[in-house]
Amino acid sequence: MSKNLSGEAQARAVKRSTVTLRDVASEAGVGLGTASRAMDPTSQYVATEVRARVLEVADRLGYRPNSSARATTTGSAPTIAMLVSDIRDPYNAQLVHGAIDKARAAGLMVTITGADDVTGDEVRTIRLLRGQRPRALVLTSTRTGSWSSSSRLLRELESYERDGGRVVVAGDDDLPFDTAVVPRHEGAYLLATTLRDLGYRSLGLIRPAEDAPDVRAWERGLLQGARAAGVRVVQPHRGPEVARTRDGGFAATAAFLSDGPTDVDGLVVANDTMALGTLRALRAAGLEPGRDIGVAGFGDVVDADDVTPGLTSVDLSLEAVGGAAVELALRTAVPERRRVEFVARTVVRDSTPPRI
């Protein structure tokens, strides 16, 4: 291959083996500017033959445009920086997957950073991220919504936007930026309606103790949906000990049952993980989930088909939400705040058979 290189290009190739646009240009016998324009598909002012020649040379030489160099001239890198609490959480993984797909379609790469730090370190992380000059910063609003609390964080993000950066939230609608909203409210509303259609008349709510945005949205949606559908809702007292875990679901359900007999024919649980605990608690109390009492989770991130009975849940379209976040990020900034919302989809499984 080196016999194809003209003298100058060959000399450079010895020093640093990576081939540069300069190599391509001299090898193709054109100026640097022309080579640059030839490589840019959107640039029109290039003779067709010239472009073809440059492209051919670039390919032959194995030219890989240095995106860092490009980024320093244009001012921003071809990346979307995503701040994710924990990628192992399937909730986040789905958001990220949707974002990656859309980003790739736009020729962008997604950068992932964990943010499960002590609070305050988030600010440092954002600063690091800003150093990358990404096209946009996408925040996966955590389920617990802890981010909105820090005003230092907010200031850092706003300063980033003033610098021309874009901040987009994928998650709950509680930060002052463009946001792709996870349709919790709609989903919960829809769930109430669906359960009514299946014949449920009285639902018990199982929720974690903490007053997080996601729980609030779920509860509001459910209450409104139930009211509209004419379904009764029983709100158990919430013990301060109830975490958003399977054990939390177990505890909350056990407490609910021991509060004495109620006439609920279904239990709606704030998230799928807790719902797994609910299934266990029911069985521990001698009740068969599905047959004796309906159970519905929320979020559809656990492999709900794998539990017995299959767990009715709500699919929050998380991948679409992640993709939408990227699309929002790519649109030009507008003064007012935008929000995009998706439809949720109830997925009815054996845990909520029709109640005739």
Add this chain to the structure above:
Amino acid sequence: MSKNLSGEAQARAVKRSTVTLRDVASEAGVGLGTASRAMDPTSQYVATEVRARVLEVADRLGYRPNSSARATTTGSAPTIAMLVSDIRDPYNAQLVHGAIDKARAAGLMVTITGADDVTGDEVRTIRLLRGQRPRALVLTSTRTGSWSSSSRLLRELESYERDGGRVVVAGDDDLPFDTAVVPRHEGAYLLATTLRDLGYRSLGLIRPAEDAPDVRAWERGLLQGARAAGVRVVQPHRGPEVARTRDGGFAATAAFLSDGPTDVDGLVVANDTMALGTLRALRAAGLEPGRDIGVAGFGDVVDADDVTPGLTSVDLSLEAVGGAAVELALRTAVPERRRVEFVARTVVRDSTPPRI
């Protein structure tokens, strides 16, 4: 704040609001080079007071070093590029999480790219990635091991290494690069031993039809472990239709059972997902998993506690593997190939009670 800026810095700040090292330097009254050295913690040739002043100014002005610019001068970006088949797969998510953690400790960012493309597009993806001049490229070897097949891919990767890049594999040990090995063989070996200790004497193997590296490693480990432990292994015929899914596990198990009576007291399944199908198939045949026959999965990526009975499995230390891949990537290249291997851990749950 702008009243703190000297004339020149202020003038620039109007044009592009992002503050640059030049701004910091002039505001601190030092040369650009000095400012650069002051910001670099490893640089020793800076007077302590000067460094303090520069740092103070940088902080006050909200300076965020432009990593693209830095990357174009130094030749590589402060990133680790990870090529992942599908981030939603908990297997990959765990690898990525481990990598992110270690990368952050080294001041690096992780870039994630999906590779669930048509084959051949992987090459294009790698080329794009190379454009970023990442510190290293980490490949999550897919479970199916399809990557090793493409020689074009291999050539692209090798060319990248010749350019000074580093390629590291996190997964199976079948590519000619440094690799952090997922301890499938050891894990399977260990599982066989553990089951023997629990009293199992004869194991039936349930595996997918495809001849993938992960399956091979599992099977080899299991056979060797069983031999060493004195456990008999029954190898069912493998139907060409058996996929590595829950349904595949169901089908394979059903076929195994219908092959007539065997005296196996346990079933070992190539992965957790298939094992879920095995549980179902056993129940469909009137056998209670755990009580009537033991079942063990592999990989411990499904939330094995959530199925009934809890599924005995093998934890492959995937996070450690992901972290190790980054560490390998950060070590200086050596001519010979390196491999790092972790210990697997068997997790015994109710699906394999002691057989007395």
Add this chain to the structure above:
DNA sequence: CTGAAAGCGCTTACAG
């Protein structure tokens, strides 16, 4: 220890 200068690999007006 420090400053001025050259250079990293690109892009983009500017004048042909």
Add this chain to the structure above:
DNA sequence: CTGAAAGCGCTTACAG
């Protein structure tokens, strides 16, 4: 349509 030049924001020998 094209080339030469200036510039993006840094780092790093080089000569003080």
